Amino acid sequence: xxxxxxxxxxxxxxxMIAHYSKLKQISGIMITASHNxxxxxxxxxxxxxxxSTLEEELIIESYIDGKTPETSNFGTYTLTNEVKxxxxxxxxxxxxxxSSLKVAYDTANGANYLIANEILSTYYPQSVQxxxxxxxxxxxxxxxxxxxxxxxxxxxxHQMDLGFAxxxxxxxxxxxxxxxxIYDGDFIIYLVATYLKDHNQLKNNTVVLTKMSxxxxxxxxxxxxxDYILTDVGDKYVSEALxxxxxxIGGEASGHIILRNILHSGDGxxxxxxxxxxxxxxxxxxxxxxxxxxxxxxxxxxxxxxxxSVLQEPEVIKYLEETKNHFDxxxxxxxxxxxxxxxxxxxxxxxxxxxxxxxxxxxxxxLKEKGEK
Numbered sequence: 001x002x003x004x005x006x007x008x009x010x011x012x013x014x015x016m017i018a019h020y021s022k023l024k025q026i027s028g029i030m031i032t033a034s035h036n037x038x039x040x041x042x043x044x045x046x047x048x049x050x051x052s053t054l055e056e057e058l059i060i061e062s063y064i065d066g067k068t069p070e071t072s073n074f075g076t077y078t079l080t081n082e083v084k085x086x087x088x089x090x091x092x093x094x095x096x097x098x099s100s101l102k103v104a105y106d107t108a109n110g111a112n113y114l115i116a117n118e119i120l121s122t123y124y125p126q127s128v129q130x131x132x133x134x135x136x137x138x139x140x141x142x143x144x145x146x147x148x149x150x151x152x153x154x155x156x157x158h159q160m161d162l163g164f165a166x167x168x169x170x171x172x173x174x175x176x177x178x179x180x181x182i183y184d185g186d187f188i189i190y191l192v193a194t195y196l197k198d199h200n201q202l203k204n205n206t207v208v209l210t211k212m213s214x215x216x217x218x219x220x221x222x223x224x225x226x227d228y229i230l231t232d233v234g235d236k237y238v239s240e241a242l243x244x245x246x247x248x249i250g251g252e253a254s255g256h257i258i259l260r261n262i263l264h265s266g267d268g269x270x271x272x273x274x275x276x277x278x279x280x281x282x283x284x285x286x287x288x289x290x291x292x293x294x295x296x297x298x299x300x301x302x303x304x305x306x307x308x309s310v311l312q313e314p315e316v317i318k319y320l321e322e323t324k325n326h327f328d329x330x331x332x333x334x335x336x337x338x339x340x341x342x343x344x345x346x347x348x349x350x351x352x353x354x355x356x357x358x359x360x361x362x363x364x365x366x367l368k369e370k371g372e373k
Contacts, residue, residue: 002068004075009083011134013112013170014044015267016087022049022264023086032111035146035167038139044169049264051239087115090262094273096123099280103127104160104176105272106151108144109134110168116269124276130154139168145255145268152180162279162286164272172255173268175275177286185255186217187290188271192257193226193249195278201248202226203261208241208250210234215330215349216295223292235266297353298332301364303344303371308337310371311344323363326355335363344371 009017014030021028028046033039045052045060052060103124107113113132120127131143131150143150145167155163155176163176175183189207196202206227209218213230221228229245231237235258238250242260251257257271258264275286282289310316324333332349346363350356 001071001074003071003073006075006077007080007082008077009080011111011114012083012087013115013267013269015170015263015265015270016083016115017044018046018049018051018171018265018267019087019090019263020083021046025049030169032169033139034169035108035140035144035172037141038137046265051236051265054236084115088119091119091270091273094277096273096277097280099124099276100126101276101279102159102161103276104151104155104158104163105129106131106143106145106154106163106165107170108140108166108168109138110140110144110166110170112166112168112170112269116166116170119269119273128154128158128160144168145172145174148174148176148182151176152182156180164268164275166268167255170268171266173257173271174255175272175286179287181287183286183290184253185251185257186213186253187293188255188257188275189249189251190217190220190224190293191278191289192259192271192274193221194224195274195281196249197224197226201261203248204246206245206247208238208245208247210238210252211334212253212332212347214253214295214298215328215332215351216293218330220293239264296331296349296351297356298347298349299356299360300345300347301360302338303346303364303367305342306344306367306371308342308344308371310367311335311337313370316367316370319366320363323359326359333359335367 017028017030025048030044033041101124105116105120107116107129109131113134117129140146145165148165151163151165161178165174175188193202193207209228209230210233211230212233218228229241231241235256239258242250248261249259256266258266259270320335327333327350332347334347336345344367348356348360
């Protein structure tokens with residue numbers, strides 16, 4: 001009604017919209033609850049393949065809250081299959097081969113259920129799809145990347161080789177082994193980066209991870225001769241680092257994996273296809289190919305009802321800096337105040353679990369004492 005020409009793609013994943021937006025150098029809009037319940041349905045906006053920035057979102061919101069522009073010209077509305085076809089063409093460039101791997105995949109009763117089935121059932125005839133009956137109300141409901149128990153149970157009961165769980169709009173993925181072990185986004189980035197390096201495709205030999213990445217993964221990357229940089233938590237920070245440094249792969253433990261040489265935003269299905277290619281080429285199981293990775297003990301404690309400003313006191317700053325010096329560079333020692341609640345989050349990960357527990361107890365006790373309300 002405002003003069004724009006609209007292409008309606010039907011039920012497609014967020015990565016499909018992002019890809020078409022990049023391919024045609026146009027804007028893209030996805031209506032989705034993402035990894036949340038249906039009540040949180042919202043809008044994701046893409047500009048030539050890139051997810052909208054905070055500044056762009058503020059501009060968009062100002063238009064939403066303002067008066068609707070008047071125009072005498074109506075745009076066109078076209079139902080199109082091009083978004084799907086262009087994505088299938090993208091996947092065909094991976095040169096996938098038919099495999100006997102038994103793959104279970106949970107599409108979260110979401111937007112990924114059609115395209116994931118079309119691709120995986122073609123190349124992995126023994127694959128099985130679950131959580132694939134969307135009714136508009138059951139997206140991410142006890143399924144998908146945030147509720148892995150459904151997939152774990154299916155894999156164990158039906159003796160599948162491995163499984164993938166996508167979120168409701170398909171831009172995240174988590175992986176599960178045949179024994180029910182959960183491989184998060186950091187594991188997936190390690191495996192995809194290994195594949196890219198083996199094929200001389202890992203630009204600048206570097207991946208982007210976040211400060212919450214398990215030190216065991218960082219150590220495994222180093223052992224493979226792969227460098228990394230760490231950003232704050234959030235896919236926007238990962239994306240910014242990828243663009244700024246011209247790297248091609250990055251992501252978060254939550255399963256948001258960006259393969260920037262192909263897409264500018266996360267794509268769970270694409271990441272899982274790279275994992276499957278890696279397993280096929282090496283003729284190894286997921287367990288075999290990750291057996292040398294030793295995850296470090298990891299602990300997070302939320303200190304509730306505390307004066308968050310305590311973190312700005314010079315004495316506390318000095319104490320935390322001195323404590324951090326007891327940890328290695330790869331270890332995690334993060335003290336953050338919540339932006340929305342009266343709590344301070346303490347996160348520590350290191351190789352020695354006794355050391356972790358000792359310092360966690362000391363830091364939590366110290367902060368509670370100093371930050372009493």
